[in-house]
Amino acid sequence: MSKEIWLIRHGESAANAGLPTKDAVSVPLTEKGWQQAREMAAKFTVAPDLIVTSPYLRARQTAEATADRFPNSPFETWQVQEFTYLSPVRCANTTVEQRRPLVDAYWKTCDPALIEGPGAESFGQMLDRVRGAARRIGASEASRIVIFTHGHIMQAWRLLADNPAGSDLTDMRRFLTAFQARPIENCEWLSGDAYRKVARS
Template structure:
């Protein structure tokens, strides 16, 4: 049986807008992000069989209009949250620009085992979650799943399938970083993916045609 999965990046968050945050899991949507979430809900031409959400609030908020549109609908929380490799305390009252030196140093060290200051997530842990999501998708009985997740995490999933690399080491970590930096994934974009019964995976481009603001049809 073939299966369709829409991988959806959350709408614009306060962190994306370079505003101060409190915790990597607590970065909420901006007013623009809430509008983008409404546009995502209108992009569906049929009801999903299952909605999967990240535990991080910005992804959950992005899913709300879609959940409301198709209510009642099954909703599940999977560990598909963002790759938060910095210590959570670094987010308290800081912007992305202020966190950049620490992020740059982390990637320069290129250590897949590193948990920054003992609390950040390691690259190995993130890739373990990616493989687990892949397995959950394979085992799911639903034929149409909408998944609300995050940029770095979804890039890792896409990179794994396109590159064939599944192990996390310093070599693959560097390959992932280069791939991630070269792949634009706009907020509220949708990666429409079909898993065929013969094992093939058919990928669309990142779709933003449902977002008038990205098409220049409304004022920012």
């Protein structure tokens, strides 16, 4: 069965706007983010067969506008939340700029098995979550699926789709370069039609 898959990054969040945030889970949208969510919802000309969101607040809030427009479309939460590679314990109530030294140190290690601290996950674990989402798409009876997720997840999807035979180590080496060279903006969408490649990677 042919499927049409949209992966959509959440709208502008408080963290994106440079504000301190308590943790990765509860970061809300800004007013600009809410407007972006409404504009995204207006782009759909056909109701999705399934609306999926990450459990993180900013993604759920972004998904609400589309769910409100299509109230008969099933709405599910999947484990497509942002890649939490820094320990939330260390990063509570900090801004993106304050976390930058920790971010740089993490990526410099280039160890896909590294778990940086309590509540963090490894790069390899994040890739496994992305593969799991692709397998779930394949198993779904829905043909038009909209997934509200996060930038790192979408970058990982793109990497796995482009090079399904890569290892976690080679993917990690390519990941940061790809992320910086082709950033995914708030409410940008990416086709997920290559889900079979991602699932097999």
